[in-house]
Amino acid sequence: MSIKYEVGDIVNCEVLGVSDHEVSVDLNAGKIGIIAFEDLSEEEGYDPHKHLRNGKHLTAQITSLDDGRGNIRLSVNAARHTDAWDQLKDAHSANETLTVHVREQVKGGVVAYLKGLRAFIPASQLAASYVDNLADFVGRDLEVKIDSIEPAKRRLVLSARAVEQEKKRLEQxxxxxxxxxxxxxxGTVARLKDFGAFVNIADGLDGLVHISQISLKRVEKVEDALRVGQKVRVKITGMKDGKVSLSMKAVELLERPSKEAAARKAQDEQVARYADRESTGTSLADLLGGIKLD
Structure with a gap:
């Protein structure tokens, strides 16, 4: 039974022979296919005579049904690329982090290769901060995410900035x-605003003390009550969408009873000391009463 092939089909084939410029393969259907050396591998220095032998199985994609000599033309590279595009589409959907090696600098960014496919990393996507010198990235390995992928246009754009932002978000x-x-x-007062103060309560994590939560007393201006660098005690009153709400007033409310009790205790002790002094005789008779005359 004859198999009907179409351009774009990926097939398994068997090496029949290696000539000076191409490899002949058996498509297992009584048809002979031809693979040019340049379509076998993109590896630098690849030698088909050393790497191939009769009977070796290859996976290739049909690029032409008739090369003018009645042969089907195939490409191992094309098959590899098709599979690579499929894998990268899955990686993009899963938002995977991948590692690439930057090969060269080009206008507006750098070029790297991912699964044998050329990929572009714009300068704006090389880092979370501004990149001044693109040459600094050539030869480096970068963790990236796929920003956009269009197999039909052979367009692949990567972003290292997205990885940095994700790490920062997870740390936060x-x-x-x-x-x-x-x-x-x-915490430590980090910044003052008209509406309140941002207090650093962890490395790189600030919370907001609204002006109404600074003190039990009315605060007209934030700078009248606080200064940058000041150490303060705050109560965490809420967390929503990555934002932390803090209150100094709540701490003051909690500590006020103990402060009042301490003040009352100190006052009572002072009264007791005064009472002791009053109870001790201080008249002349009292003083003389303790003296024994011979």
Whole structure:
């Protein structure tokens, strides 16, 4: 039974022979296929005479049904690329992080290769911060995510910036997960705004103390009550969408009873000391009463 092939089909074939410029293969259907040396591999220095032998099985993609000599033309590279595009589409859908080696600098960015496919990394996607010198990235390995992929146009755009941003987001989330609403922590005033103050409560994590939460007393201006660098105790009152709400007033409310009790205790002790002094005789008779005359 004759198999009907179409351009684009990926087939398994068997090497029949290696000539000076091409390889003849058996398509297992009584048909002979031809693979040019340049379509066998993109590896530098690849020698078909050393790597191929009769009977070796190859996977190739049909690029032409008739080369003018009645032979089917195939390409191992094309098959490899088709499979690579499919794998990269899956990686893009899964938002996977991949590693690439930057080969060269081009206008507006750099070029790397991923599964044998040429990929472009724009300068704006090389890092989270501004990149001044593209040449600094040539020869480096980078962790990247696929920004966009269009197999039909052989267009593949990568982003290292997306990986950095994801890592930063995960680190930030880990810090948030370690916090507990209702707990009291010590922080440092990082920035003052008209509406309140941002207090650093963990490395790289700030929370907002709204002006209404600075003190039990009315605060007209934030700078009248706080200064940058000041150590403060704050209560975590809420967390939503990565934002932390803090209150100094809540801490003041919690500590006020103990402060009032301490003040009352100090006052009572002072009264007791005064009473002791008053109860001790201080008249002349009292003083003379303790003297024994011979």
């Amino acid at each position: 989330q880990a810090k948030l997960d370690a916090l507990e609403v209702g707990s009291i922590v010590e």
